[in-house]
Amino acid sequence: MxxxxxxxxxxxxxxxxxxxxxxxxxxxxxxxxxxxxxxxxxxxxxxxxxxxxxxxxxxxxxxxxxxxxxxxxxxxxxxxxxxxxxYLAGKSLDRLLPCLSQEKQYELGMQAGQELQKIHLLACPNLHFNWYQARLRKYQQKKEQCAKLGLNFHQKTAIETFIDKHFHLLKESAVCFQHDDFHPQNLLYDNQKIIVLDFDSFDWGDPWEEFFKLPKYTVSVSQAFANGQLMGYFEGNIPQNFWKKYHLFVALNCYASQIGGYQSGNLASVQLRTKKIIQTHYFSNQPPQWFQQKPTS
CATH class of the missing domain: 3.30.200.20 (Phosphorylase Kinase; domain 1)
Incomplete structure (x- = not known):
């Protein structure tokens, strides 16, 4: 072939x-x-x-x-x-970031956040798409699948209570293009600019849903980059209502993560990662433990 x-x-x-x-x-x-x-x-x-x-x-x-x-x-x-x-001969950020200073990592995070902001300019072409109902069905299906497979995770009952109490926040969500896999491994640094790769998982939904990838994949590579990505995306001014929605998306992803871990034979490490994420998040309108507005040397 x-x-x-x-x-x-x-x-x-x-x-x-x-x-x-x-x-x-x-x-x-x-x-x-x-x-x-x-x-x-x-x-x-x-x-x-x-x-x-x-x-x-x-x-x-x-x-x-x-x-x-x-x-x-x-x-x-x-x-x-x-x-x-x-083929682009730049450097993948998951490999490059650990070799850079905290300040440079933060700077590249700012650039990445600006790229993500531009990606979200593309509005959903289907004006009748009810994303709230679609996202609710997705959550219910993942929850049922976890139950059938007997999959549990740290503080599962408390997480479900948080989701049930706050899911209504998604009723007023804007619906735009989602890259849906935005993290350092899919970002390339080439000729002094960040290039976004691998749009294969693209979807439509709330733009802020993209940020649950930060604790899942990005913070372990570079906390400074993760901070910079948020600050670059929001131009230095994170909205007051962001963190509660962010925590809701982090909570919702716990179910898909367990299923993915089970299917890939990697459940134990996924459950450890999920536990760490939950332990470092307050599930409130306060930022998680990894967030700092400015990089530390």
Missing amino acids: LSTIFKRHHLSVITYEEITSGFSMTQKYLLTTHEKQYILKIYPLATFERIQQQRSFLSQHQKNHVHCQLPIFYDTLEQWCYTISE
């Missing part, structure tokens, strides 16, 4: 190697030609319509000055579809 793709797009590939890093189950390959390198991503055929939509949305993001990349080619082949993009 790979050779057919190469010939179709006149790519004189010298070598190719599979990319196994990251959390995605998508097949990825690094292609090397005499002139350039490319990234080939292969998906099930059923996702082709979504791939086409994603390309359209990426084009709109670029018009909004988001630093992101459009695929050069996308097509179908037998029971698969695929995209080919130019």
Whole structure:
């Protein structure tokens, strides 16, 4: 199949190697030609319509000055579809950040927050989409699935009480484009700017839902970056009602995390991470323990 793709797009590939890093189950390959390198991503055929939509949305993001990349080619082949993009030789932030000063980590977090803010400029094209009801169904389904699998986590009863008491906050949510996987591993630093990668999980919903990824993936890489991301996104002025909603999204994700851990055979470490997150959050309108407005040296 790979050779057919190469010939179709006149790519004189010298070598190719599979990319196994990251959390995605998508097949990825690094292609090397005499002139350039490319990234080939292969998906099930059923996702082709979504791939086409994603390309359209990426084009709109670029018009909004988001630093992101459009695929050069996308097509179908037998029971698969695929995209080919130019390889970017920058540094992934999950590897770069620990090598930088706290001040530089914070600065890059500010840049990342500004990119996320621009991503959220794209409003949902379906004006009749009832996101509140969709999010409620999603929570109920995840909760039921956890119960069927016998999955528990730290302070589960208290978390459910908090969710039930505060879910109404989502009734007035704005609905916009969500990257839905925004964290250092999907951010590249290249030529003095941050480039946002991997929009494959895109969705529509409350823009602030993106921030539950901070304690889940980002804080363990760089607390200063996480702080900077928030401050950059909100231009230094976090709204008074942000933290309660943020805690609600952190609480809601606890269920999906357990299911993901169970399915990947990684439940024990996921439950430890969930416990740490819960222990460092107040589930109120106060910021979590990891948050500081300015980086510490």
